[in-house]
Amino acid sequence: MNILVCISHVPDTTTKIKFSENNTRLDTAGIQWVINPWDELSLTRALELKEKSGSGVQKVSIAHVGPASTEPTIRKALAIGADDAYRVDTEARDAYQVAANLAEVVKSGSFDMILCGIESSDYNGSSVGGMLAEFLDYVSVSGISHLDVENGEVHTTRELDGGCEKLIVPAPFVGIVQKGIAKEPRIAAMRGIMMARKKPIQLVDAADKEPLTVIKEFEPPKPRPACKFVDPENPEELIELLQNEAKVI
Amino acid sequence: MSVLVYTENWDGEFKKLSFELISFAVKLAEEMQTEVVALSVGKTKDEELKKLSQYGVKRILKVENEEVDQFDPQIYAKVLSEVAAREQASLVVMADNNTGKALAPRLSVRMKAALASGVSSMPDSLSPFVIKTRAFSGNAFAVTELPTEVKIVTIAQNSFDLVEKPSEAVIEDAGVDISGMKPKTVVKEVEKQTDQLLLTDAEIVVSGGRGMRSAENWAPIEELASLMNGATACSRPVSDEGWRPHEEHTGQTGKVISPNVYFAIGISGATQHLAGVSGSKYIIAINNDKEAPIFDAAQYGIVGDAAKILPKLVDALKKAKSA
Structure with a gap:
């Protein structure tokens, strides 16, 4: 069984987000780029499965859509332990175009399980995994919080609104992964970083697909009014404010 | 159309x-x-x-x-x-x-x-x-x-x-033609949360962070939530420590919620936490560090020890409810 983990390249969460060119572009100056947190968890779980005896997982590859400047993020994923990587050499423009390009990677190889994080921390659309599955006409399981392979059979738990379901999923499929899938993201060790330099990154030609959406500009969230402080000796005042000023309780 | x-x-x-x-x-x-x-x-x-x-x-x-x-x-x-x-x-x-x-x-x-x-x-x-x-x-x-x-x-x-x-x-x-279409996945087991207000459905959420110090101190948070027909939540360190179940973790990698009122108690308000709750209409913060970033996001705040303030808040709410 071969696993393909799709990786998005996003600003580190603690980075201050700023925009340039009249708020139409992300200002990339000073941004620390990281692997999208959910993708990092997917990769961690994929590697755990590969190491698990009897799982039948032979190879963990990664796929990414982005120009050459995003390669450090791919190298990071290889350093964590992925065997090889595919990069579609084009700018990521929206979820639809990214999914269409990832579909080309899937078609070019032989993958049984394709993992995507439930969302990316930049555009938060929660869309790429489901779109990829539809492009491929594959089964998709969304909101996976547990994933295991036993004797070649894939077991997942998917979170629903108000419960969860344990499923057996036939390969090939697209798994859309959320928190819980792995405890902590795995960190690259020195040996992994050295080895990553020699691991292959295969370039894939971009699919002939245009994005469906156009971002006109970015807007900062509405500023919140300054905090009104209540005397800690007198919390009754807070209840009074919530009842009569905010009128929310 | x-x-x-x-x-x-x-x-x-x-x-x-x-x-x-x-x-x-x-x-x-x-x-x-x-x-x-x-x-x-x-x-x-x-x-x-x-x-x-x-x-x-x-x-x-x-x-x-x-x-x-x-x-x-x-x-x-x-x-x-x-x-x-x-x-x-x-x-x-x-x-x-x-x-x-x-x-x-x-x-x-x-x-x-x-x-x-x-x-x-x-x-x-x-x-x-x-x-x-x-x-x-x-x-x-x-x-x-x-x-x-x-x-x-x-x-x-x-x-x-x-x-x-x-x-x-x-x-x-609707008269759709889907006869013969069969789900390819097999459901082995279904677990449902019944008789319990879901965090994502709740209009009022009372959430505790590391400042609560231990799992034993959660009673007033639960009481406050139940008095307002709200749900309880927590920050990531709390669910990582196992003080509260993972379903309660709100924040970037946990649940993203937008209730009317979000009480952040003993939560400093790291970017990752705010990412999950910034859609709340009102944020109310209780924290002993007046420099904590949660106060920048909050409309109402109390600087002080949550353990001392919470029981008083519960009493005040009970009194207001019975008035």
């Missing part, structure tokens, strides 16, 4: 979320000068379906074929695209919850329809169709144009008010 709303039922019953979807769609359809059609998938009694008409929808289509007994995104996306095409929907509305996240992207590719997810405000303009979506985990909005003929919008829970507009609704069978 029409606006198609995918309403979700839980064992045949609708929750407030579905009424929010209808309210949003009815308001939008008025501006677009078109009609709303509601779609309900799965077995539901007609009297339950009629509850949707309280919010202004006049046409309700239902799909009760046995092929939809199990939630299978492939089959559901086919049902939706068939109905959307037949109803000449120019806009499909659904919730930005687990179901919407599983379905909307599939539908987008199937119909080549542009998708805006996690929307919390009305469109900026209808022609061209421009709407704000959540970006950079709550640090910005992306003002996004959906230029395709059919558009899909998923809306954040608790972001739109219910607007009552009682009307007479016609209920019809």
Whole structure:
């Protein structure tokens, strides 16, 4: 069984987000780029499965859509332990175009399980995994919080609104992964970083697909009014404010 | 032309979320000068379906074929695209919850329809169709144009008010052709949280952080939540420590919620935490560090020891309730 983990390249969460060119572009100056947190968890779980005896997982590859400047993020994923990587050499423009390009990677190889994080921390659309599955006409399981392979059979738990379901999923499929899938993201060790330099990154030609959406500009969230402080000796005042000023309780 | 709303039922019953979807769609359809059609998938009694008409929808289509007994995104996306095409929907509305996240992207590719997810405000303009979506985990909005003929919008829970507009609704069978379609996944076990207010549904959420110091100190948080018919939540370190279950973790990698009131107690307000709660209408912070970033996001705050303040707050709330 071969696993393909799709990786998005996003600003580190603690980075201050700023925009340039009249708020139409992300200002990339000073941004620390990281692997999208959910993708990092997917990769961690994929590697755990590969190491698990009897799982039948032979190879963990990664796929990414982005120009050459995003390669450090791919190298990071290889350093964590992925065997090889595919990069579609084009700018990521929206979820639809990214999914269409990832579909080309899937078609070019032989993958049984394709993992995507439930969302990316930049555009938060929660869309790429489901779109990829539809492009491929594959089964998709969304909101996976547990994933295991036993004797070649894939077991997942998917979170629903108000419960969860344990499923057996036939390969090939697209798994859309959320928190819980792995405890902590795995960190690259020195040996992994050295080895990553020699691991292959295969370039894939971009699919002939245009994005469906156009971002006109970015807007900062509405500023919140300054905090009104209540005397800690007198919390009754807070209840009074919530009842009569905010009128929310 | 029409606006198609995918309403979700839980064992045949609708929750407030579905009424929010209808309210949003009815308001939008008025501006677009078109009609709303509601779609309900799965077995539901007609009297339950009629509850949707309280919010202004006049046409309700239902799909009760046995092929939809199990939630299978492939089959559901086919049902939706068939109905959307037949109803000449120019806009499909659904919730930005687990179901919407599983379905909307599939539908987008199937119909080549542009998708805006996690929307919390009305469109900026209808022609061209421009709407704000959540970006950079709550640090910005992306003002996004959906230029395709059919558009899909998923809306954040608790972001739109219910607007009552009682009307007479016609209920019809959608008559979709899905016979022979079988889910390819096998469900082995289902666990349901029943009789419990879901964190994502709650209008009031009381959340504790590391400042609560240990799992034993949670009683006043639970009491405060139950006095206000709210739900309890926690920050990531708390669920990592195992003080509270993982389902309660709110924040970037946990649940993203937008209640009316969010009490952050003993939570410093790291970026990752705020990413999950910045959509809350009111944030109330209790923390012993007056420099904690949570106070920048909060409208009301108390600087002090949560352990001392909470019991007093519970008493004050009880008194106010009995007054």
